Amino acid sequence: MDKADIGVIGLAVMGRNLVLNLVDNGFCVSVYNRTTRQERLLQEFLEKEAKQLVDAKKIIGSFDLSSFVINIKQPRRILLMISAGQPIDYVVDELTPLLDKGDIIMDGGNSEQSDTTRRYRVLRNVGLHFMGIGVSGGEEGARHGPSIMPGGSLEGWLHTKDILQAISAKADGKPCCSWIGLDISGNPTSSEGAGHFVKTVHNGIGYADMQLLAEAYHLMRDVLNMDLTEVAEAFDNWNAGNLEWRLLENTAEILRFKDKFGDHLVEKIRDAAAQKGTGKWAVIEAMNAGVPATVINESVSARFVSALKNDRVAASTKLVGPSHQKFDGNLASMVDDIRKAVQASKIILYAQGFMLLQESLPRLFGCYLNCADLAQMWRGGCVIRSTFLDHVKNAFILNPQLKNLLMDEYFINTLADFQMSWRRVIVTAINHGIPAPAFSAALSYYDSFRCPRLPANLLQAQRDFYGAHTFELLEQPGVFHHNDWNQGKPQ
Ligand SMILES: NC(=O)C1=CN([C@@H]2O[C@H](COP(=O)(O)OP(=O)(O)OC[C@H]3O[C@@H](n4cnc5c(N)ncnc54)[C@H](OP(=O)(O)O)[C@@H]3O)[C@@H](O)[C@H]2O)C=CC1
Numbered sequence: 304m305d306k307a308d309i310g311v312i313g314l315a316v317m318g319r320n321l322v323l324n325l326v327d328n329g330f331c332v333s334v335y336n337r338t339t340r341q342e343r344l345l346q347e348f349l350e351k352e353a354k355q356l357v358d359a360k361k362i363i364g365s366f367d368l369s370s371f372v373i374n375i376k377q378p379r380r381i382l383l384m385i386s387a388g389q390p391i392d393y394v395v396d397e398l399t400p401l402l403d404k405g406d407i408i409m410d411g412g413n414s415e416q417s418d419t420t421r422r423y424r425v426l427r428n429v430g431l432h433f434m435g436i437g438v439s440g441g442e443e444g445a446r447h448g449p450s451i452m453p454g455g456s457l458e459g460w461l462h463t464k465d466i467l468q469a470i471s472a473k474a475d476g477k478p479c480c481s482w483i484g485l486d487i488s489g490n491p492t493s494s495e496g497a498g499h500f501v502k503t504v505h506n507g508i509g510y511a512d513m514q515l516l517a518e519a520y521h522l523m524r525d526v527l528n529m530d531l532t533e534v535a536e537a538f539d540n541w542n543a544g545n546l547e548w549r550l551l552e553n554t555a556e557i558l559r560f561k562d563k564f565g566d567h568l569v570e571k572i573r574d575a576a577a578q579k580g581t582g583k584w585a586v587i588e589a590m591n592a593g594v595p596a597t598v599i600n601e602s603v604s605a606r607f608v609s610a611l612k613n614d615r616v617a618a619s620t621k622l623v624g625p626s627h628q629k630f631d632g633n634l635a636s637m638v639d640d641i642r643k644a645v646q647a648s649k650i651i652l653y654a655q656g657f658m659l660l661q662e663s664l665p666r667l668f669g670c671y672l673n674c675a676d677l678a679q680m681w682r683g684g685c686v687i688r689s690t691f692l693d694h695v696k697n698a699f700i701l702n703p704q705l706k707n708l709l710m711d712e713y714f715i716n717t718l719a720d721f722q723m724s725w726r727r728v729i730v731t732a733i734n735h736g737i738p739a740p741a742f743s744a745a746l747s748y749y750d751s752f753r754c755p756r757l758p759a760n761l762l763q764a765q766r767d768f769y770g771a772h773t774f775e776l777l778e779q780p781g782v783f784h785h786n787d788w789n790q791g792k793p794q
């Protein structure tokens with residue numbers, strides 16, 4: 304029997320679909336799932352999904368790790384699609400003695416960038432190439448073409464590029480998978496945990512994309528009193544307009560979905576959002592980097608607040624909001640204002656996300672990012688894909704040194720056009736006592752960023768008052784002063 308081109312460990316939702324995708328693309332795959340559920344999962348996979356393939360012989364199942372390894376061509380390319388965290392260390396520890404120098408291990412899960420950097424370094428010392436590759440697109444993406452964000456060992460990439468680009472999504476005929484990590488001259492370089500960091504920020508952006516649509520739905524349902532089918536229609540119209548956005552399309556489908564009782568299922572789902580950690584990691588890194596990623600921050604916090612379901616229900620009987628008012632404006636024009644609030648907030652979100660990436664890659668991994676290439680990578684396959692990314696890509700093509708997307712002409716003009724709608728939406732939300740944390744955080748950032756004189760002079764004076772932390776004068780930047788604010792009086 305021919306040896307496999309690649310091995311995949313982990314046959315849950317992502318792993319099994321990636322295997323099918325690999326076979327569709329002509330690759331022969333060695334597959335393995337660990338002991339506990341191994342027999343059932345592997346047997347089930349081999350007998351059901353794999354059998355339906357035209358070329359089922361291209362899947363070689365193994366019930367032990369050493370046969371799995373022996374069945375792969377050298378240098379071996381092994382993709383881990385298992386739960387992030389300790390399982391990766393367990394499997395890497397088991398695999399390492401079975402491998403030869405020059406073999407490649409790719410972690411396709413949602414691992415934390417610092418873990419990936421640690422594993423990359425340990426494995427490099429024993430002659431193995433480790434790559435952290437962010438994979439996005441869920442089940443459908445894995446099956447038909449995900450967005451893939453590979454980082455880590457450059458040599459590993461040279462041996463896996465053809466496979467990863469073949470199975471990735473394509474946008475405008477180009478693969479949504481290219482190397483993360485450039486040196487100062489723009490040449491590819493090894494990048495430790497950079498691929499997983501990019502995936503983390505991608506997920507943070509995903510949390511905020513979802514939150515913006517959730518806020519739009521909340522306002523339409525509870526202020527505009529729209530039926531969910533009408534909300535779905537509005538989302539479809541936005542999607543058909545200039546906001547072609549997969550999440551919008553999926554959200555409209557969710558809103559329209561009725562259960563066997565003829566009720567909208569979404570209204571029966573407990574309003575307490577879960578999270579596995581990637582959004583939070585993005586916020587933590589933004590804090591470490593000193594980059595204001597306020598829209599992601601509010602989106603992560605909104606999930607935390609939602610999870611306080613019992614406390615919120617109790618508070619709702621005690622804490623008072625504005626008295627109920629009927630919306631007396633023009634419904635169609637408020638729906639359009641909400642669309643513009645979503646789009647304007649999205650611009651702020653992506654400006655913050657790209658700033659976080661540009662600031663963090665050199666600091667954390669000693670490498671740089673081609674932002675236009677990344678926008679292309681996110682253009683297909685992944686959960687945040689939308690035509691909006693074309694504008695992001697164009698902005699970075701026009702100016703590869705662009706530090707903040709808000710300084711791009713297209714975004715300057717769009718924000719100028721949309722800002723009054725955005726303000727009206729937030730005022731309406733406030734007057735009706737409806738939370739709009741992501742819309743509001745985005746607008747506050749916009750107003751702060753365009754404000755030439757913030758009240759931070761007072762913060763500096765306060766710091767100096769209580770802690771002699773010093774301040775600069777407008778006329779003497781770089782020179783630090785301390786003032787005796789209470790002029791010797793005891794405090
Ligand atoms: N689901 C999604 O939409 C997406 C998921 N991801 C990421 O991809 C990875 C895989 O996700 P998904 O397919 O959903 O599966 P899960 O995250 O549910 O992981 C299940 C797989 O991990 C294996 N596993 C768990 N613990 C161990 C261990 N200690 N040793 C060996 N194997 C172990 C399981 O084996 P067993 O069957 O024996 O329990 C199973 O194959 C995760 O990191 C996830 O965050 C990325 C993008 C999208």
Ligand SMILES: O=C(CO)[C@H](O)[C@H](O)COP(=O)(O)O
Pocket residue numbers: 413438439440441506509577578579580581582686
């Ligand atoms: O990685 C993913 C998509 O690319 C995950 O599906 C998604 O982000 C899950 O995250 P959470 O459970 O925190 O909402």
